[in-house]
Amino acid sequence: MAAVSTAKITVTPSEFHFVKYEAQDIVDVVTELAEMLGVANPIHVIVDESTPLSKLAAEADGTSSDSTLTLRAESGALENTKRFTHFSADAARGSLGRTLLRAKDRLRSDYAEAPDDFDLSLAENAAWDTYCAGRLDRMGVKLNKQRWLYNYRNRFGFSDDGDAAFERLWSADDLSWTELIAGP
Amino acid sequence: MGNSETETQTTVRAPFTPWDRRELPGLFDVEETARRVGNYKWTEMKLFEALGGWIATVPELDVKMRFGTHCYHHSWHADIWHKRLPELREMKPERLTAPANEAMERFIEAMTEPEAAELTIEKLVGVYRVLIPRFIGAYTYHRNNASEITDAPTVRFINFILQDEYDDWRDGEMLLQSLITTPDHVRRAAEHQAKLEAIMVEAGGITGPGSIGTSVSTTEGGA
Amino acid sequence: MRQFFPVDDLARDERFVQTNMAERMKDARTTVDVDAATAKSRASSNRLTPDRHDASDGARSLMHGIMVGEIQALEGAGRTAHDFEAGDGSGDTIPFELKLDMARQAWDEARHVEISVKLSDWMGTELGQFAENTVLFEAACSNDPILRLAGVNRALEGLAIDVFTQMKEFGNLAGDPYLEFCEDWMLADEVTHVKMGSDWLRKVTENDPDRRKKALEFQQVVDKLFSFGGARGETDESPIGLARRFRELAGFSDDEVDTISMMDQEALDERKEAIRAFHAQADAQPTPA
Numbered sequence: 114m115a116a117v118s119t120a121k122i123t124v125t126p127s128e129f130h131f132v133k134y135e136a137q138d139i140v141d142v143v144t145e146l147a148e149m150l151g152v153a154n155p156i157h158v159i160v161d162e163s164t165p166l167s168k169l170a171a172e173a174d175g176t177s178s179d180s181t182l183t184l185r186a187e188s189g190a191l192e193n194t195k196r197f198t199h200f201s202a203d204a205a206r207g208s209l210g211r212t213l214l215r216a217k218d219r220l221r222s223d224y225a226e227a228p229d230d231f232d233l234s235l236a237e238n239a240a241w242d243t244y245c246a247g248r249l250d251r252m253g254v255k256l257n258k259q260r261w262l263y264n265y266r267n268r269f270g271f272s273d274d275g276d277a278a279f280e281r282l283w284s285a286d287d288l289s290w291t292e293l294i295a296g297p
Numbered sequence: 298m299g300n301s302e303t304e305t306q307t308t309v310r311a312p313f314t315p316w317d318r319r320e321l322p323g324l325f326d327v328e329e330t331a332r333r334v335g336n337y338k339w340t341e342m343k344l345f346e347a348l349g350g351w352i353a354t355v356p357e358l359d360v361k362m363r364f365g366t367h368c369y370h371h372s373w374h375a376d377i378w379h380k381r382l383p384e385l386r387e388m389k390p391e392r393l394t395a396p397a398n399e400a401m402e403r404f405i406e407a408m409t410e411p412e413a414a415e416l417t418i419e420k421l422v423g424v425y426r427v428l429i430p431r432f433i434g435a436y437t438y439h440r441n442n443a444s445e446i447t448d449a450p451t452v453r454f455i456n457f458i459l460q461d462e463y464d465d466w467r468d469g470e471m472l473l474q475s476l477i478t479t480p481d482h483v484r485r486a487a488e489h490q491a492k493l494e495a496i497m498v499e500a501g502g503i504t505g506p507g508s509i510g511t512s513v514s515t516t517e518g519g520a
Numbered sequence: 521m522r523q524f525f526p527v528d529d530l531a532r533d534e535r536f537v538q539t540n541m542a543e544r545m546k547d548a549r550t551t552v553d554v555d556a557a558t559a560k561s562r563a564s565s566n567r568l569t570p571d572r573h574d575a576s577d578g579a580r581s582l583m584h585g586i587m588v589g590e591i592q593a594l595e596g597a598g599r600t601a602h603d604f605e606a607g608d609g610s611g612d613t614i615p616f617e618l619k620l621d622m623a624r625q626a627w628d629e630a631r632h633v634e635i636s637v638k639l640s641d642w643m644g645t646e647l648g649q650f651a652e653n654t655v656l657f658e659a660a661c662s663n664d665p666i667l668r669l670a671g672v673n674r675a676l677e678g679l680a681i682d683v684f685t686q687m688k689e690f691g692n693l694a695g696d697p698y699l700e701f702c703e704d705w706m707l708a709d710e711v712t713h714v715k716m717g718s719d720w721l722r723k724v725t726e727n728d729p730d731r732r733k734k735a736l737e738f739q740q741v742v743d744k745l746f747s748f749g750g751a752r753g754e755t756d757e758s759p760i761g762l763a764r765r766f767r768e769l770a771g772f773s774d775d776e777v778d779t780i781s782m783m784d785q786e787a788l789d790e791r792k793e794a795i796r797a798f799h800a801q802a803d804a805q806p807t808p809a
C-alpha cells in the first residue's frame with residue numbers, strides 16, 4: 114500500500130435529498146482510495162443525486178501535486194443496486210476508484226492530449242475504464258471482470274482480437290494516452 | 298418392363314416378419330384399460346398441479362426450474378390419457394378421471410401438504426422417491442401385459458411417457474442426493490418417505506391393488 | 521399447500537432482495553427531462569441502444585430485470601395450473617386445456633430463466649445483483665383466473681414482447697452473438713403466451729360480457745403499472761419501445777396498441793408531474809450551511 118495520503122477531500126452536496134447517502138461515507142471511501150492509490154492532491158467529489166444513472170467523470174485542474182482533482186458521479190454509480198437510493202461502499206469503491214485513477218492519469222504529461230471526459234468517444238471511454246478497472250482489481254477492490262469484458266466487447270466488437278486487446282489493457286499498469294487508445 | 302427373372306418372383310410374404318414377435322393376448326380388456334388410463338390421467342394431473350404450485354414455494358433456483366419443466370411433462374401425459382379415453386369408449390373423460398381409491402386421494406393430499414420454503418426435501422421425496430417410482434411400476438406392468446397388437450396405441454404412449462418418468466426421476470433423485478447432506482436431512486427424507494409410502498401401500502399403487510399385478514400364488518392359478 | 525399463494529411469500533435464496541412498485545415510485549430521481557428549461561446533460565434519448573454511454577450497464581440491469589421477471593412468470597404460470605380445478609370455466613374453474621397451456625407456459629418460462637441466467641453470466645452480472653420488483657407476480661395473484669390471463673398473459677407478456685424486441689435490437693446493433701439469438705427465441709415463446717391469453721380470454725368470456733369487460737379493465741390497470749412511469753412507450757423518452765408488429769402477431773388489435781401507447785404517455789406525464797412536485801418540495805427545504 115502507498116504512503117498515507119494527506120488529500121483534502123470535499124463532497125457536494127453535503128446533504129442529500131433524493132438518495133439516502135451521507136457525505137461522510139463518500140469521504141471515507143475516497144480517503145481509503147487516495148491512500149491506496151497514493152494520491153495526495155485535494156479531491157472534490159460532486160454527486161448528481163437527481164438522476165439514477167451512473168456516469169462518471171474525472172478532471173484535474175493542473176498537473177502538479179496540489180492540483181485539485183474533481184470526481185463527478187451520477188448517484189447510480191454509488192448505489193446499492195439491491196436497495197435503491199441506498200449507498201453502497203463497494204459500488205462507490207469501484208466507481209470512484211476508477212475515476213480517481215483517471216484523474217491520476219490526467220496528472221501525467223503524456224495524457225495532455227486526452228479530451229475532457231464528457232468529450233471522450235464511447236470506445237475511448239471503454240478502453241480507459243478497462244485500464245482503470247484492471248488496476249483497481251489488482252489492488253484488491255472487488256470487481257466483476259466479465260462485466261468489464263462485456264462493456265469492452267460492446268465497443269470493440271465480440272472477437273478474439275478484441276478480447277486479446279481487452280486482456281492487454283486489463284493487465285497493464287503504465288500506459289500513455291496514445292497506448293491506451295491504440296485499440297485491438 | 299421387368300425381365301423374366303423378376304416376373305417369376307413372388308410378392309407373397311408372411312404378414313408378420315420373422316423378427317416381429319408381438320403377441321395377440323393381453324391382460325386388459327377395453328374397460329379395464331379405460332379404468333387404468335383414467336387413474337393415470339387423474340394422478341398425472343394431480344402431479345403436474347402440485348409441481349406447478351410448488352414452483353413459487355421453493356427457494357432453490359435449480360429445483361424451481363426443474364419443477365417448471367417437469368410440470369409440463371406430466372401435463373403432457375395427462376393430455377395423452379385425456380385424449381385416449383374417448384378412444385376407449387369413454388365419451389365423458391371426466392367420468393373416469395378419478396383416483397384409484399380413497400387412499401390414493403389421501404396420498405396426494407399428504408404429498409402436497411408441505412409448503413414452507415424449508416421443506417424442499419419433503420416435496421422432492423414425495424414426487425421422486427414415492428410417486429414417480431410407482432408410476433414407473435404401473436406403466437411398466439401395463440406395457441408389458443397389454444396386447445401389443447390390439448392396444449398398440451396405449452403401449453406406444455406408455456413408452457414415450459416412461460422415458461419422461463425415468464429422466465425426471467433421475468433429475469429429482471439427483472437433486473435430493475445433492476440436498477441431503479446431514480443426518481437430519483437423512484432422517485427427514487426417510488420419515489417423510491415412510492409416511493407417504495404407508496398410504497401408497499394402502500392404495501395399492503397408482504391404479505389400486507394390482508397396479509403391478511401380483512406375484513403371490515393364488516388358488517385360482519397363476520405362478 | 522394453500523390454494524392461493526401471496527406475493528410476500530415468494531421463495532428466494534438469500535442473494536435476492538425484493539421490492540415493489542410503491543417503493544420504486546418513491547424514488548424521485550429521474551432520467552427524463554421533467555422541465556426542458558432546467559435540462560442538464562441528460563441524453564437526448566433514453567432508448568436503450570448501444571450508443572448510450574451506459575449501454576452495457578443498462579443492458580445488464582434490464583437483463584437482470586428480465587431474469588427475475590421470468591422467475592415470476594414461471595411461478596405465476598405454475599400457480600394458475602395449480603390453483604383452479606378443471607371445469608367448464610365458470611366460477612373458480614378453468615378448462616382442462618387451459619391448465620395444460622399454463623403447464624406448457626411454466627416449461628417455457630423455466631427455459632427463459634435458464635436463458636437469462638446464462639445471459640446474465642455472459643454479461644457479467646451476479647444473480648440477485650439488482651433488487652427484484654415483484655409487481656409481475658402480483659398480477660398473477662388474482663382469485664379470478666380470467667383476470668390473471670388479462671394481467672399476466674396479455675399485459676405482462678405483452679411487456680415482455682416490447683422488452684425482448686428492444687434487447688434483440690440491442691444485441692443486433694452491438695454485434696453480441698448470443699443476445700440477439702436468445703431474445704429472438706424468447707420473443708417467439710412470448711408471442712405464443714400472449715396469444716394463449718388472448719384466445720382463452722375470448723373463449724372463456726364468450727357468454728359473459730361483464731367478466732370480459734372487467735378483465736380488460738384489469739389489463740389496462742396492469743398495463744399502466746407495467747409502463748413503469750413511462751419506462752415503456754413510443755417516444756425516445758422511454759428506454760423500451762412498444763413492439764407493434766409482434767403485438768399484432770400475438771392478437772392485439774391496432775386500437776388496443778394505441779390505447780397502451782396512450783397509457784404509457786399518461787404514465788410518463790404523471791411521473792414527470794410527481795417528480796416536479798418532489799423537486800419543488802426539495803427546493804423549499806432550507807439549504808444546509
Ligand SMILES: [Fe+2]
Binds near residue numbers: 590632706
Ligand atoms: Fe418468459
Ligand SMILES: [Fe+2]
Binds near residue numbers: 593709713
Ligand atoms: Fe411468457
